[in-house]
Amino acid sequence: MSAALWSFADSEAPARRLASELGLPWHPVSVRQFPDGESLVRVEPHVCDVAVLYRSLDDPNAKLVELLLAASALRDARIRKVVLVAPYLAYMRQDMAFHPGEAVSQRVMGKMIAQHFDGLVTVDPHLHRVSTLGEVVAGIETLCLSAAPALVDALRTHVTPDTVLIGPDEESHQWVSQFAEALNLQSLVGRKRRDGDRSVAIELAGIEQVAGRPIVLVDDLISSGGTLLRCASLLAAAGASRIEVVATHCLATEDDLARLHNAGIARIRASDAVPGPVATVPLAAVIKKALTDSTLLQGW
Numbered sequence: 001m002s003a004a005l006w007s008f009a010d011s012e013a014p015a016r017r018l019a020s021e022l023g024l025p026w027h028p029v030s031v032r033q034f035p036d037g038e039s040l041v042r043v044e045p046h047v048c049d050v051a052v053l054y055r056s057l058d059d060p061n062a063k064l065v066e067l068l069l070a071a072s073a074l075r076d077a078r079i080r081k082v083v084l085v086a087p088y089l090a091y092m093r094q095d096m097a098f099h100p101g102e103a104v105s106q107r108v109m110g111k112m113i114a115q116h117f118d119g120l121v122t123v124d125p126h127l128h129r130v131s132t133l134g135e136v137v138a139g140i141e142t143l144c145l146s147a148a149p150a151l152v153d154a155l156r157t158h159v160t161p162d163t164v165l166i167g168p169d170e171e172s173h174q175w176v177s178q179f180a181e182a183l184n185l186q187s188l189v190g191r192k193r194r195d196g197d198r199s200v201a202i203e204l205a206g207i208e209q210v211a212g213r214p215i216v217l218v219d220d221l222i223s224s225g226g227t228l229l230r231c232a233s234l235l236a237a238a239g240a241s242r243i244e245v246v247a248t249h250c251l252a253t254e255d256d257l258a259r260l261h262n263a264g265i266a267r268i269r270a271s272d273a274v275p276g277p278v279a280t281v282p283l284a285a286v287i288k289k290a291l292t293d294s295t296l297l298q299g300w
């Protein structure tokens with residue numbers, strides 16, 4: 001059995017880290033943009049049994065077509081098994097039609113991945129009303145990893161015993177409780193009502209306990225940053241001495257990050273699932289372990 005790893009330029013740094021952890025050769029997927037917007041995708045030729053194709057799927061509308069073209073080019077190169085490593089898996093939040101006529105994007109995405117790949121590895125996908133990734137991406141081997149242990153390690157030497165961990169909403173409870181147990185810290189979990197893409201209302205029972213204490217906000221995903229912005233304003237008003245954030249995925253733009261810093265958030269740490277200025281916690285070791293413990297790198 002032989003394997004190799006390919007990635008697009010936008011994921012090159014974390015993909016190379018993973019290739020190096022796995023001891024696999026890394027190859028580029030190059031893209032040339034035609035004037036009409038179409039993409040010419042080319043995978044560098046390499047003979048092997050298993051191809052690991054690495055691309056995180058933030059900015060998914062721009063990335064998905066190229067990803068499918070790359071998978072097809074790998075199969076044309078007679079590679080029989082193509083495994084997708086997409087540390088951030090987009091379109092997972094729309095898991096039902098909330099209003100008549102809406103597409104259920106999670107279901108469409110799951111079917112498309114199962115059709116084009118033989119395996120999928122992802123990290124902390126936003127699964128709310130389904131409990132396993134296998135229900136979304138059926139019929140292929142899937143590995144659903146968590147960034148929590150790597151993020152806990154990044155915090156371990158840094159937090160003081162009086163730190164309070166805060167989860168903004170009920171969905172964050174699963175992460176906050178893991179962090180609280182591993183770091184032996186107090187935690188509070190809020191209740192969130194979403195009023196718009198960037199507008200949320202948050203209730204945080206027990207918020208008076210944060211006065212004079214450092215806070216770490218814990219969430220799976222920073223999208224527009226609206227949730228953290230609201231939390232930061234409540235926590236600052238309640239007298240928190242310092243506010244930091246730790247999250248698996250940070251999709252926020254530079255402007256959104258500037259707004260968060262201006263709102264008093266001193267530091268944001270995220271995993272490198274989505275490359276960017278705050279993606280300081282590498283996941284290569286976590287992904288390598290999961291891949292080597294599975295059968296995904298074995299040929300047919």
Ligand code: R5P
Pocket residue numbers: 168169171172197198200219220221222223224225226227228
């Ligand atoms: C929602 O349930 C997630 O865990 C995040 O809290 C949410 O996606 C963050 O979105 P935004 O940054 O746009 O408020």
